[in-house]
Amino acid sequence: MxxxxxxxxxxxxxxxxxxxxxxxxxxxxxxxxxxxxxxxxxxxxxxxxxxxxxxxxxxxxxxxxxxxxxxxxxxxxxxxxxxxxxxxxxxxxxxxxxxxxxxxxxxxxxxxxxxxxxxxxxxxxxxxxxxxxxxxxxxxxxxxxxxxxxxxxxxxxxxxxxxxxxxxxxxxxxxxxxxxxxxxxxxxxxxxxxxxxxxxxxxxxxxxxxxxxxAVEQINQGAQDVVQNVDNATKHIDNAIISARNARRWKWYALIIILIIIGIVVGVAVGVTEANRGGK
CATH class of the missing domain: 1.20.58.70 (Methane Monooxygenase Hydroxylase; Chain G, domain 1)
Known part of the structure; x- marks a missing residue:
């Protein structure tokens, strides 16, 4: 050679x-x-x-x-x-x-x-x-x-x-x-x-x-694992965002309900007070 x-x-x-x-x-x-x-x-x-x-x-x-x-x-x-x-x-x-x-x-x-x-x-x-x-x-x-x-x-x-x-x-x-x-x-x-x-x-x-x-299969498998992990991470992030949005939404609902209850209580209290005055 x-x-x-x-x-x-x-x-x-x-x-x-x-x-x-x-x-x-x-x-x-x-x-x-x-x-x-x-x-x-x-x-x-x-x-x-x-x-x-x-x-x-x-x-x-x-x-x-x-x-x-x-x-x-x-x-x-x-x-x-x-x-x-x-x-x-x-x-x-x-x-x-x-x-x-x-x-x-x-x-x-x-x-x-x-x-x-x-x-x-x-x-x-x-x-x-x-x-x-x-x-x-x-x-x-x-x-x-x-x-x-x-x-x-x-x-x-x-x-x-x-x-x-x-x-x-x-x-x-x-x-x-x-x-x-x-x-x-x-x-x-x-x-x-x-x-x-x-x-x-x-x-x-x-x-x-x-x-x-x-070795090639291991590399390919590693790449697939990375893709899968990214997908899973993306899903978790999306779920977290949705959960956060839902949590904020429920906070507003709760605040509105509390305000309504307060309004009702105040209204009842005012009504009772006025009634007592009229009776006197």
Whole structure:
């Protein structure tokens, strides 16, 4: 990942402060790395795989295996680096911001998609290698039954080199076939180990999204709680205002009633006084 490595220091300087710009810069770095992986898978890896499939001597097998192993290891290291970088993006403050969330999701899906494509490429190559192992085993053991061939191939693929028997008069051809089988079975076992790591890496990338979702849901829930609290507070204020208005209204009613009662009392008192005077 030459370009990504060259720009790594610069990217770190640009992304150190955090915020939307830093997050988008990291996403761009990840997507650039994914593009480099795709180009390497479609060119260098494909060429190395074809070279091993087409090699016909033990020397060629060893040379092509070394080249293939180097390319595969480089691709695996790059996947791990991009996974770690995506995790940093997820942990960057502001990663739940709507302005960057879409780009983060796209970047995560791009990485998962490239992992899947690489897995498919390796799986197809593994099948072709197994077919070559079977043919080479049949060449070295022309008199073996189908069951013996099947068992012998499986044993060789498990790393049991002694299972590859060289029989018959075609010793040189059988030895060449044996050398080819051992190189290809070694390549197959390496692919199987890499596939286990890739599956784990793919799951880790997927879990980064699952880890982000609860945080986003918590933010959304918090926002909903704030809205609900504001609504409740508004209702309480409205009720308090209504209660205050009602209280003032009842005070006026009470005052009017008191005045009326006072007026009645005064009127009765005046009437009684006047009556007493008239009687005298």
């Amino acid at each position: 030459s370009e990504v490595n060259q720009n790594n220091g610069y990217a770190q300087q640009q992304t150190g402060a955090g915020g939307p710009t830093a997050i988008l810069n990291k996403c761009k770095e990840i997507n650039n790395g994914i593009q480099e992986l795709r180009a390497k898978r479609e060119s260098q890896l494909a060429a190395a795989q074809n070279a091993l499939l087409d090699s016909s001597t033990g020397k060629e097998d060893q040379a092509t295996r070394q080249t293939l192993d180097y390319i595969e290891d480089e691709i695996n290291r790059t996947f791990r680096y991009l996974r770690d970088l995506l995790q940093k993006v997820k942990n960057t403050p502001g990663s739940g911001d709507a302005r960057v969330q879409t780009q983060i999701d796209v970047t995560q899906k791009n990485l998962q998609r490239e992992i899947q494509q690489y897995q498919k490429t390796q799986s197809d190559f593994q099948k072709r290698l197994r077919e070559q192992v079977r043919r080479r085993y049949e060449i070295a053991n022309p008199e073996a039954s189908p069951e013996q061939i099947e068992q012998g191939v499986e044993n060789v693929l498990l790393g049991q080199e002694q299972a590859f028997q060289v029989t018959g008069s075609r010793t040189r051809q059988a030895n060449d076939a044996r050398a080819a089988v051992l190189e290809r079975s070694g390549a197959i076992r390496k692919i199987e180990r890499d596939m286990i790591e890739l599956s784990r890496l793919y799951q880790e990338v997927a879990e980064l999204v699952q880890q982000q979702e609860p």
